[in-house]
Amino acid sequence: MAHLTKTYPIKARDYLKAGEVSMEIHGLMKKIGFDSDLIRRVSICAYEAEMNVVMHGGDGVLNVEIGSESINLNVKDSGPGIEDIGLAMQEGFSTATEEARQMGFGAGMGLPNIKKNSDRLEIISDKGMGTEVRVGFTV
Amino acid sequence: MKLSEVKDILKATIETGGDKLDMEIRAGAGGDLMSDILRGPKEGVLLLSGLNNIQSIRTAIIAGASALVLVRDKTPDEEMKNQAREHGLPLFTTPFTMFTACGRLFNAGLRGVDKKRTV
Numbered sequence A: 001m002a003h004l005t006k007t008y009p010i011k012a013r014d015y016l017k018a019g020e021v022s023m024e025i026h027g028l029m030k031k032i033g034f035d036s037d038l039i040r041r042v043s044i045c046a047y048e049a050e051m052n053v054v055m056h057g058g059d060g061v062l063n064v065e066i067g068s069e070s071i072n073l074n075v076k077d078s079g080p081g082i083e084d085i086g087l088a089m090q091e092g093f094s095t096a097t098e099e100a101r102q103m104g105f106g107a108g109m110g111l112p113n114i115k116k117n118s119d120r121l122e123i124i125s126d127k128g129m130g131t132e133v134r135v136g137f138t139v
Numbered sequence B: 001m002k003l004s005e006v007k008d009i010l011k012a013t014i015e016t017g018g019d020k021l022d023m024e025i026r027a028g029a030g031g032d033l034m035s036d037i038l039r040g041p042k043e044g045v046l047l048l049s050g051l052n053n054i055q056s057i058r059t060a061i062i063a064g065a066s067a068l069v070l071v072r073d074k075t076p077d078e079e080m081k082n083q084a085r086e087h088g089l090p091l092f093t094t095p096f097t098m099f100t101a102c103g104r105l106f107n108a109g110l111r112g113v114d115k116k117r118t119v
């Protein structure tokens, strides 16, 4: 299979559209015919990362690279960044707003979910410099 | 348990997926926290949710759930129904609360996704 790369914009605070990018990736992987467990793991990670940009970040992009041996997600936003990545990775830690909580988000399980469902995770961020989340999967 | 039995037990209204009533449901899970629902494998699982928004549809699809039931008479909007239809997700509504809906299904033999069965 040829290498496939796609880039999608994500808009901060747009809760109606939030998740559309991950649904696209889900559909794309289904069409290619990946195993359902891998599809689920990749879409969960994409969805949690996308929701994080919408809830906590600034406008950003999600880049997906689909190859026959690996799948990589790169989610980058220009928001406030994460000051303490170790703290953000802890289950239950969340700075989500009331608005996000009412929609069912902000359980503080997003980053731990990404960690659990991926083979590789790297977060590059600091206060004031935006956030980049790189997630890798072995096919 | 078949989806048709779920429909009867919950006195449910079919919003989408009326053609899938023969589908076999392996287990059930309920919750209003998206990330909680996304935690474990949900393939073949019936999801119950009190959140009447497009995100609960997307969460169900991404989690790989078999079907979604909105509890306490929540009425989904057109966009929710369209998205469910497009992805082949049966979407039902029930007049029961989350507690009662889960209890009725459990009583009829449907079990949860607990790793260790303590019941």
Ligand SMILES: Nc1ncnc2c1ncn2[C@@H]1O[C@H](COP(=O)(O)OP(=O)(O)O)[C@@H](O)[C@H]1O
Binding pocket: A048, A052, A053, A055, A056, A057, A058, A077, A079, A080, A081, A082, A088, A089, A093, A094, A095, A096, A105, A106, A107, A108, A109, A110, A111, A112, A131, B035
């Ligand atoms: N893209 C981001 N930009 C800024 N902060 C973020 C971003 N992603 C995550 N965070 C921070 O990390 C915390 C934990 O994230 P997560 O585990 O996904 O839980 P939740 O999104 O439910 O709060 C968030 O509450 C937020 O403070």
Ligand SMILES: [Mg+2]
Binding pocket: A048, A051, A052, A106, A108, A109, A110, A111
């Ligand atoms: Mg999150």
